[in-house]
Amino acid sequence: MRKVLLLGIGPSAPSALASLARRFQVVGIVRQPRMDGEDEVALQAHALHVPVLPDISVDGVDRAIRETWPDCVVASSYNRVLDVKILDRCKFVNVHYAPLPRYRGRAFVNWGIVNCEPEFAITIHVMTPELDAGNILYEQTVPLGPHDTAWQVMTVLNDIQEAVLGDTVARYLDGYDGEPQDQSAATYACQRVPADGEIDWSQPTDRIYALLRALSPPWPRAHTYLETRRIAVVRASPVRAAPCYAGRVPGRVVGRSRADGFVDVLTGDGMLRIHEVFADGDSPLPASAVITSTRQTLGLRAHDLLARIEKLEKRLDGLTNDGGDP
DSSP states (O other), rough: EEEEEEESTTTTHHHHHHHHHSEEEEEEEEEEOOTOOOOOHHHHHHHTTTEEEOSSSSHHHHHHHHOOOOEEEEEEEEOOOOOHHHHHHSSSEEEEEOOSSSSSEEEEHHHHHHEEEEEEEEEEEOSSTTTTHHHHHHHHEEEETTTTOOHHHHHHHHHHHHHHHHHHHHHTTTTTTOBBGGGGGGEEOOOOOGGGGOOTTTTTTHHHHHHHHOOOOOSSEEEETTTEEEEEEEEEEEEETOOSSSSSOBBBBBEETTTTOEEEOOOSSEEEEEEEEEEEESOOOEEEHOOOOTOBBHHHHHHHHHHHHHHHHHHHHHHHTTTOOO
């Protein structure tokens, strides 16, 4: 039986392992198990008698290849760049949850939703030294619905991966080289960091709603500020029959229901209804319990920062005048 080594440190690893184990001897999975011992993939690997190799570094991958000598290395949720020396050791296949050659790089599913794409894709391609540029072995598109979250899309793509990955790798090892990508059509996606989740209330309602869906758990939620207090938005929905505001201040709270727990906030072109938020605790709260007035404006504003600085300056002056350390 032909041998494969799986590189899988992220959420697509379980379906990749299941698919490959049906067609190959999986000689190991490069993955760092969770410290609490509740790693689904580690348990799955143990049941399949697949060794878990916890060194996820590039050197660790190189060592795993030299120790197991697989016919193919398959990467599904692996975010390190492998150099030519390693790629020359055997065949390499990568699973990319985006419609290559578009969205090469990182956080592709999140970016697809942020950008309000009508559809997305799973692409299985030959790994080359250039980022996500190898021949395409398999590609399937899926529609993106107007309320889909990033995790829901990931779940659909995981199911497709489980159905086709093993067969696709086998076809590649049997001699199919795939179809070249159109390099002139390539686009790239930046890695996202938590600060990118700040809501810009001047954006259109649908773009803000898309950001909320793109950053659904397990990703950090989209957030805003109430004065200088950071507020994460748990649940919100566009208001489709919103009144028209000729005097519009994006981020201004214009409606609030204590009974139903929501607040209505103006966007660049309409209105978003916020139902639940995370403030200081671990449990979501009704938005109206945290945002208490229609005179408030969400977003980090210069006025609020200056007010905070003035308060701090007064506290420092008080400490100095009382003889304390400033």
